[in-house]
Amino acid sequence: MKFRVNNDIRITELNKKTIILNEMSGICFSVENTGAYIIKCLIQKNTYNEIVELLSKKYDVSIEDAIDDLRNFLQSLEINQIIEISN
16 A cells, blocks of 8 residues: 655644645644654655554554554545545
């Protein structure tokens, strides 16, 4: 599974939150901690499996929990045109 952050996305940090703006659609997200960490991993072009491992280690959660949380967050980003997912 590969991810690409859309070109129209602008990301900034404000008051310990990460703000994600899709300039084309006007959709804006505010994420904290784990969401911000996942966004950074996506920008760094980490693979799905790498992100799962990183989440599991960083937040001391099981691989299964990391997979569930990552899948849900990525689906939300894709639905809102923040990222594109391909196989």
